[in-house]
Amino acid sequence: MRRSRAVMAQNIATLVVFLLILVPHSSDAAISCSDVIKDLRPCVNYLVKGSGKPPAACCAGASALQSAASTPADKQAACTCIKSAAQKINPNPQLAQALPANCGISLPFTVSPTVDCSKFVHTHIYILFSFATLI
Numbered sequence: 001m002r003r004s005r006a007v008m009a010q011n012i013a014t015l016v017v018f019l020l021i022l023v024p025h026s027s028d029a030a031i032s033c034s035d036v037i038k039d040l041r042p043c044v045n046y047l048v049k050g051s052g053k054p055p056a057a058c059c060a061g062a063s064a065l066q067s068a069a070s071t072p073a074d075k076q077a078a079c080t081c082i083k084s085a086a087q088k089i090n091p092n093p094q095l096a097q098a099l100p101a102n103c104g105i106s107l108p109f110t111v112s113p114t115v116d117c118s119k120f121v122h123t124h125i126y127i128l129f130s131f132a133t134l135i
Contacts, residue, residue, distance in 0.1 A: 031074040033081035039065040040082070043099065047091035054095075059103035066105050079117035086113065 042057035054062075069078040086096065100107045 030071070031068050031077050033077070033084075035068060036065060036078050036081040037085060039068070040085070044089055047095050047099065048089055050092075050095060054099060054102050058099075059105075062099065062103045063105055066107070076117050076119075079115060083113065083115060083117060 039061035040058075042055060042061050046054045046058055065078060069075045097112070
């Protein structure tokens with residue numbers, strides 16, 4: 001029984017190493033900040049002085065961005081870009097937080113000036129590490 005557990009632990013450790021090799025790194029981001037800005041440009045007026053529902057062009061851009069940011073590295077790059085741009089345009093916080101829901105999309109992060117964008121690159125590693133420590 002003891003030997004069987006040791007073999008199983010070794011197999012899982014080997015699997016974790018292989019999976020860590022396959023996890024994308026931050027330099028693998030295919031999305032650029034200019035792509036993010038282009039997609040979200042129609043949202044700027046709404047986020048700064050709007051009310052009600054966001055314009056259709058804004059929601060189309062937000063949806064396009066959601067589709068384009070498919071890897072953890074892309075999500076980190078998009079998050080970092082949005083966070084940087086938000087500091088320059090000073091959006092209405094309530095409108096910014098409600099934008100994903102108002103456009104019928106979901107984001108993998110909270111729209112907030114304090115969001116930690118670095119979490120998107122390491123999410124898979126944390127999950128794998130947690131799994132490995134359970135054994």
